[in-house]
Amino acid sequence: MTSEYVLEMKNVVKYYGDEPVLDGVSFKVFRGETKIIIGASGSGKSTILKLIMGLDRPDEGEILVEGQEITRMKESDLVAVRGKIGMVFQESALFDSLSVRENVAYQLYEIGVDEDEIESKVRETLGFVGLEDAIDKMPSELSGGMKRRVALARALIGHPDIMLYDEPTAGLDPITSRRINELIIALRDIKGVTGVFVTHRLRDAFTLATQYASNGGPTTTYHREGATLCIANTRFLLLRDGKIIFEGPDELLRRSEDPYIKRFLA
Amino acid sequence: MPLTPKAAIKEVQDISSLAAKIFISAFKRPLYLKDVLTQMDVIGVGSLAVIILTGFFTGAVLTLQTSKTLSTFGAIGFTGQLVAVSLVRELGPVLASLMVAGRVGSGIASELGSMLVTEQINAMRALGTDPIKKLVVPRVVATTTMLPILTVVADAVGVIGGLFVAVFVLHISSNLYLNSAWDALNYMDVVGGLLKPLVFGATLSIVGCHCGLRTHGGTQGVGRSTTQAVVASSILILVFNLILTRIILAYTQ
Numbered sequence: 001m002t003s004e005y006v007l008e009m010k011n012v013v014k015y016y017g018d019e020p021v022l023d024g025v026s027f028k029v030f031r032g033e034t035k036i037i038i039g040a041s042g043s044g045k046s047t048i049l050k051l052i053m054g055l056d057r058p059d060e061g062e063i064l065v066e067g068q069e070i071t072r073m074k075e076s077d078l079v080a081v082r083g084k085i086g087m088v089f090q091e092s093a094l095f096d097s098l099s100v101r102e103n104v105a106y107q108l109y110e111i112g113v114d115e116d117e118i119e120s121k122v123r124e125t126l127g128f129v130g131l132e133d134a135i136d137k138m139p140s141e142l143s144g145g146m147k148r149r150v151a152l153a154r155a156l157i158g159h160p161d162i163m164l165y166d167e168p169t170a171g172l173d174p175i176t177s178r179r180i181n182e183l184i185i186a187l188r189d190i191k192g193v194t195g196v197f198v199t200h201r202l203r204d205a206f207t208l209a210t211q212y213a214s215n216g217g218p219t220t221t222y223h224r225e226g227a228t229l230c231i232a233n234t235r236f237l238l239l240r241d242g243k244i245i246f247e248g249p250d251e252l253l254r255r256s257e258d259p260y261i262k263r264f265l266a
Numbered sequence: 267m268p269l270t271p272k273a274a275i276k277e278v279q280d281i282s283s284l285a286a287k288i289f290i291s292a293f294k295r296p297l298y299l300k301d302v303l304t305q306m307d308v309i310g311v312g313s314l315a316v317i318i319l320t321g322f323f324t325g326a327v328l329t330l331q332t333s334k335t336l337s338t339f340g341a342i343g344f345t346g347q348l349v350a351v352s353l354v355r356e357l358g359p360v361l362a363s364l365m366v367a368g369r370v371g372s373g374i375a376s377e378l379g380s381m382l383v384t385e386q387i388n389a390m391r392a393l394g395t396d397p398i399k400k401l402v403v404p405r406v407v408a409t410t411t412m413l414p415i416l417t418v419v420a421d422a423v424g425v426i427g428g429l430f431v432a433v434f435v436l437h438i439s440s441n442l443y444l445n446s447a448w449d450a451l452n453y454m455d456v457v458g459g460l461l462k463p464l465v466f467g468a469t470l471s472i473v474g475c476h477c478g479l480r481t482h483g484g485t486q487g488v489g490r491s492t493t494q495a496v497v498a499s500s501i502l503i504l505v506f507n508l509i510l511t512r513i514i515l516a517y518t519q
């Protein structure tokens with residue numbers, strides 16, 4: 001049975017200690033959609049991504065990935081589910097004993113792809129994030145933004161259908177974050193990747209919600225939505241104290257009369 | 267963290283279940299042979315200098331002390347025998363294991379602990395790897411195989427250290443010392459002397475992995491895990507040594 005939804009959370013409750021971090025979270029992400037999760041620090045955004053990846057288990061509720069319930073799955077069966085998902089961790093989480101090349105190639109080594117193919121794929125993917133020159137560096141030699149992009153490349157190399165981005169632009173300069181946003185837009189609009197994008201940088205969130213990419217020959221071009229076109233594949237989700245207090249497109253979010261949302265957007 | 271009886275039992279449970287998982291994973295594909303070899307190099311070759319120094323000075327001081335005691339009985343000719351037996355049965359395995367617990371057990375705990383707090387372990391799981399297979403099994407296999415070898419080195423260097431003292435300080439003939447040392451060792455001494463580091467190696471590496479993998483509380487937590495790994499594995503080594511000695515002696519005629 002295939003569901004029209006790629007990701008689904010049903011009434012998920014998660015405790016760390018005595019405090020509920022997620023308190024009945026439900027949402028669905030349809031194929032090709034990018035869900036932008038915004039919320040204050042500590043509101044449980046990263047926790048949602050970890051639960052989707054099966055890295056941690058909820059105390060209550062269900063999580064479906066491509067129609068499969070994962071919360072009670074054995075760790076060994078989760079490997080197949082995780083294979084469909086790429087994740088960019090909040091702090092990059094590069095393996096610091098491995099070079100950039102080995103980090104990006106990691107998943108291919110695990111599957112057992114042959115050396116030549118790995119090399120060309122690593123170069124291609126690093127090219128995609130604009131970091132071909134850093135291939136022989138160690139993670140400790142990279143800047144924060146470069147690490148973020150290597151982490152993105154590492155997550156992308158297996159061509160996942162679903163991408164989870166945990167604040168991929170936090171603390172980056174405008175040029176680098178613009179670059180990363182464009183990559184994510186291109187993945188969404190050209191490759192049809194389903195995504196969950198966690199951020200508390202509203203500028204980036206609205207960039208994602210208002211721009212789209214199209215593929216005109218060899219180059220990708222980026223456009224702004226206007227009177228003739230409205231992006232429907234990107235929706236917001238606002239998290240507050242473990243509960244979803246808003247869900248919908250950017251236009252509705254901006255027009256909301258809720259005092260907390262207004263304060264959050266200000 | 268206070269060590270209540272309940273916490274202690276939980277700890278023992280956790281370590282046993284980790285040990286069981288390691289045992290099962292060690293026989294399942296994929297096997298990370300390259301990681302095992304790397305760890306053997308890091309743990310085995312890397313500990314060689316420490317082990318040689320420990321062995322040499324222990325053998326030397328042991329010879330000084332033993333000969334002093336034996337000379338009061340006019341039995342200084344037995345020095346080699348006593349030194350060899352003490353080294354092979356007890357001091358070699360225990361001191362080598364304690365040194366390796368300090369060097370390798372702490373290293374394992376801090377490495378896995380920092381990988382955990384920086385989410386590298388989660389990243390690994392996200393990329394489809396079982397961290398038990400990729401990180402824990404190679405370290406445990408490497409420590410368990412390398413420690414008996416390191417112990418043999420420690421024993422041998424210890425006897426040589428004793429020889430130096432015997433010849434240059436006590437003026438015992440090297441033949442007398444070496445012959446009495448060699449003749450003293452029986453089959454069970456050798457078996458016991460190898461079994462002990464095997465058990466201690468498994469113990470210290472499993473405890474190191476366990477402490478590393480349950481790190482919490484950021485960088486500070488890593489320091490705590492490292493200390494705990496060394497303390498817990500050192501005490502376990504001493505306790506297991508008593509139990510094993512009792513068993514081995516029961517089988518010795």
Ligand SMILES: Nc1ncnc2c1ncn2[C@@H]1O[C@H](COP(=O)(O)OP(=O)(O)OP(=O)(O)O)[C@@H](O)[C@H]1O
Binds near residue numbers: 016043044047
């Ligand atoms: N492993 C853990 N153990 C205990 N508490 C945790 C753990 N992980 C997260 N928490 C707690 O859960 C809450 C939500 O954490 P989470 O990382 O999901 O927040 P976030 O929305 O991603 O915040 P930020 O924007 O700062 O990244 C926080 O209060 C945090 O203290």
Ligand SMILES: [Mg+2]
Binds near residue numbers: 046047090
């Ligand atoms: Mg977070």
